Amino acid sequence: MGGADSTDQSGGHRAYIGSFTSGGGRGITTAAVDPATGELSPLTATGVLPDPSYLAVARDTGVLYAVSEAEQGAVAAFEPTAEGLSPLGAPARVGGSGPTHLSLAGRRLLTANYTSGSVSSLPLAADGSPAGPASVLTHQGSGTDAERQDRSHAHQVLPDPTGRWVLSVDLGTDSVRVCALDAATGELRVHAETALSAGTGPRHLAFHPDGTVVYVLHELVPQLTVCRWDPTSGQLEPVGEVPVASEGPSGAARAYPSAVVASPDGRFVWAAIRGADTIATLSLAGGAEKPRLTGTVACGGSWPRDLAVDPSGRRLYAANEHSGDVSWFDVDPQTGHPRKAGSVAVPAATCVVFC
Template identity: 80%
Template sequence: MDDADRTDRGGGHRCRIGSFTSGGGRGITTAAVDPATGALTVLTACDTVEDPSYLAVAPDTGVLYAVSETEQGAVCAFRPTAGGLAALGPAVPVGGSGPTHLSVAAGRLLTANYTSGSVSRLPLGADGRPGGPASVLVHEGSGPDADRQERPHAHQVLPDPTGRWVLSVDLGSDSVRVCAPDPATGGLRVHSETPLRAGTGPRHLAFHPDGTVVYVLHELEPQLTVCRWEAAAGRLEPVGEVPVAPEGAPGAARAYPSAVVASPDGRFLWAAVRGADILVTFSLAEGAEQPRPGAAVDCGGSWPRDLVADPSGRRLYAANERSGDVTWFEVDPLTGVPRRAGSVAVPAATCVVFG
């Protein structure tokens, strides 16, 4: 892909921001990223996809993928151009409803379908275009929260750093499934399932950069579960829990954690917490398995649905859904604590990706 498709005319990089069109969002927003300050400048918006709440960029081709978080769940693919985004064909059904997350693994596109409690795997063409039909793995199980855990609710699906395994986080069944590609069906098969504490509602996970530790963030309780990851065996082993919302944090009783991010250098961990509307910094100075919660700062808006680090790890970006903005922060290199540096209006913002 031409570098001009990934940068603006001033030499800065670009990012893409997903949003809920049903909540007043403009679909997928393209913004220029100032390389010196990290500031965002909105360039264009593409509203051809309904509710593109989560985005992913293929690292090898630069193709942008978006879920359509609707009852008839679908995915769309775009090739970035100097003028915005060019669709690579029509939307492709995922065979599940309410997809909330997607990722690229081993030449396939994966989606976590929240409403139907399933994970889908779609083939990708040479140009990055997704095809069908999707192979669907349906989760089983439930949890004690009758309102939120009456059935499985897959919320995230992510390959491990080796690319051999796929981890699926299920809020409804309080578990993480380790899956492997099934050569017979082209889909996924469950290799193992790791139960987590009942009623906590695991939502998202992040790998430590060394690939041996996984941090699972829970939505229904403000907790972080630390797990050992054994890639050779495909085994995830919980080793401890850490509270996410510090005592005395504003709105801690209404805390709904949403996203967890590890710094590229492995020194820090950050979590976004909705309701409390804070970003919490964890130090990993005592080891990857021993995150220590530190300062909590305001997220710069309301309801931070997503939190990401830029490729350098020097800045964080929070997609604040209810206040309709993306706020960026400078990370203190000694403490890891983020400091608000600016924001840009993006109605119903849900996700930020770079590339």
């Protein structure tokens, strides 16, 4: 974490935890991370931004960015200090409603606006704070689920590892759009759109570390779509589908997958599944394009909205929204299966990021 002190007094590093203030959360919690055990120890919290449900850290400056998942969506920046977080400039409107995800692409901040079905691009000022006006690309279309897919619902926006392309995942249209980002204007332009299975509701994706395979996790059907990614042409090609949940007994809670991450060494993929309240492990022993479900474990709480792997790849962290906690897991280096190692109370927890 550049430009600020990234360590706590014990020599560990920091984690930031987002939450829904409308659900009793404290906003953004800063926590110390014990490097030996992975334990999180909350230090401070800031509630100045309503519903900071998703966070991202700029690796070069250490600035923390957060969405405000509200009707008039906004983003804000925070500078880490020894005491916690200090607001960096004023929040900026994203020109859309219900932003659920954000990421950085060079000197632009990108948001996926679920309610309005759009993605936004905002410039960053010299100090790292977001500035307006936002450039907005509105998605068009709908899906087969009348209740959840009546229109577009952009849920994630993420640059590819080369930084040349931006991928936006749309739950409402069962598709992933590949966009080009104009470096001068910040405008996003649709380059291609990849259709996925109807009614599956794609929510989040993760790149394999080699940058040529993409794993798209669906919310409405508990499965993962494996896609081949060509960074030269900007084309995303589905090559297979894999379940992330076993068939449960009759009357079992419906599964609503939420987040997918790949291990830094490229050997495993993990998915968080709400309703079933589990974490699924998929092995890539057969190759990056052939994940295989090898087991599931309890997420340590209820409704795991986010799943994060620490920088070492040795631990997983689940932000359990309904039970109000973050649980951490040691990862078996041979099987990839997580084993719960601890938990800390964080009301309405939604996201975990590390610096």
